[in-house]
Amino acid sequence: MDQSLLNSLRVVALPTKTNFRGIKLREVALFKGEYGWAEFSPFLEYKDAECAPWLACAIEAATQPRPKLFRSTINVNGTIPAINDEKEISQIVDLFPGVKSFKIKVGDDTDLDLARINRVRSLRPDSAIRVDVNGAWTVEQAVSFLKLAGELEYIEQPCASIEELRELKKRIDTKIAGDEVLRKATDPFALDLSGAVDILMLKVQPLGGIKRTHDLIDHHQLPVVVSSALESAIGIDYGLVLAGSIENLGYGCGLATGSLLAKDVADIPIIKGQMKISSPTPNFDGLDVSMERFEWWKNRIMRTAELL
Ligand SMILES: [Mg+2]
Numbered sequence: 001m002d003q004s005l006l007n008s009l010r011v012v013a014l015p016t017k018t019n020f021r022g023i024k025l026r027e028v029a030l031f032k033g034e035y036g037w038a039e040f041s042p043f044l045e046y047k048d049a050e051c052a053p054w055l056a057c058a059i060e061a062a063t064q065p066r067p068k069l070f071r072s073t074i075n076v077n078g079t080i081p082a083i084n085d086e087k088e089i090s091q092i093v094d095l096f097p098g099v100k101s102f103k104i105k106v107g108d109d110t111d112l113d114l115a116r117i118n119r120v121r122s123l124r125p126d127s128a129i130r131v132d133v134n135g136a137w138t139v140e141q142a143v144s145f146l147k148l149a150g151e152l153e154y155i156e157q158p159c160a161s162i163e164e165l166r167e168l169k170k171r172i173d174t175k176i177a178g179d180e181v182l183r184k185a186t187d188p189f190a191l192d193l194s195g196a197v198d199i200l201m202l203k204v205q206p207l208g209g210i211k212r213t214h215d216l217i218d219h220h221q222l223p224v225v226v227s228s229a230l231e232s233a234i235g236i237d238y239g240l241v242l243a244g245s246i247e248n249l250g251y252g253c254g255l256a257t258g259s260l261l262a263k264d265v266a267d268i269p270i271i272k273g274q275m276k277i278s279s280p281t282p283n284f285d286g287l288d289v290s291m292e293r294f295e296w297w298k299n300r301i302m303r304t305a306e307l308l
Pocket residue numbers: 132134156157179180201
């Protein structure tokens with residue numbers, strides 16, 4: 001990668017408002033190129049090979065012109081982590097004004113999962129509910145959960161493998177969205193998703209950027225939802241650009257996760273359930289990491305760049 005991109009590198013640590021997949025401090029690397037700021041933020045435990053598409057995406061964001069847009073405001077969904085305290089759930093729900101759907105993390109404990117779903121339903125009776133299982137269940141577990149859960153917009157990655165998803169799909173009416181099955185695949189173009197997945201979950205960084213994501217949409221020919229990975233406003237804005245560049249976008253997108261951060265490098269407000277593409281300029285005040293963490297990220301980027 002170009003040295004000038006590395007020269008602009010900043011690494012920030014963003015505190016979260018609530019425990020989200022075990023994270024209380026989200027570290028992200030940002031660098032700037034001809035076409036603006038870009039984010040590289042694979043989670044800390046990811047090995048270099050898994051980080052490669054994330055870096056390809058960041059380099060694309062910094063160095064390539066933005067695609068043609070079909071819209072500049074995007075419908076977003078609320079995201080509810082696997083929290084159980086009633087008061088905390090209502091505080092999190094309030095972070096998402098006007099959204100027409102909520103994605104709720106489930107999978108650990110059916111009673112607590114159902115209580116969480118019902119709590120959100122009672123707070124926002126007009127919003128659709130979708131759940132994300134992150135591949136935690138067997139086919140049997142997914143079938144029994146769906147008998148209890150009431151109406152869902154879709155269920156995201158209920159089981160880990162394509163074979164299980166295909167078996168499950170024969171037994172349920174609820175739509176299935178595929179996330180990890182695509183994002184963690186060695187070659188997402190080689191997958192046969194027929195009869196297994198109704199909706200594709202698209203995250204621009206792990207899928208290697210906007211151009212490659214469009215190639216995947218063209219290849220798989222399924223309805224899509226654009227989602228995110230607890231990114232800063234810079235990564236979120238790039239996800240909004242992806243969402244804006246997709247002609248047929250029927251579902252609200254999971255791009256409002258910035259609301260779960262206590263501090264961010266920029267603010268992209270949710271207005272009546274929508275967020276706007278804005279190419280924000282980051283404000284780094286008080287967010288830079290220690291020199292040691294900066295060097296860790298810089299080395300990670302240089303190692304990953306060797307794999308591109
Ligand atoms: Mg997911």
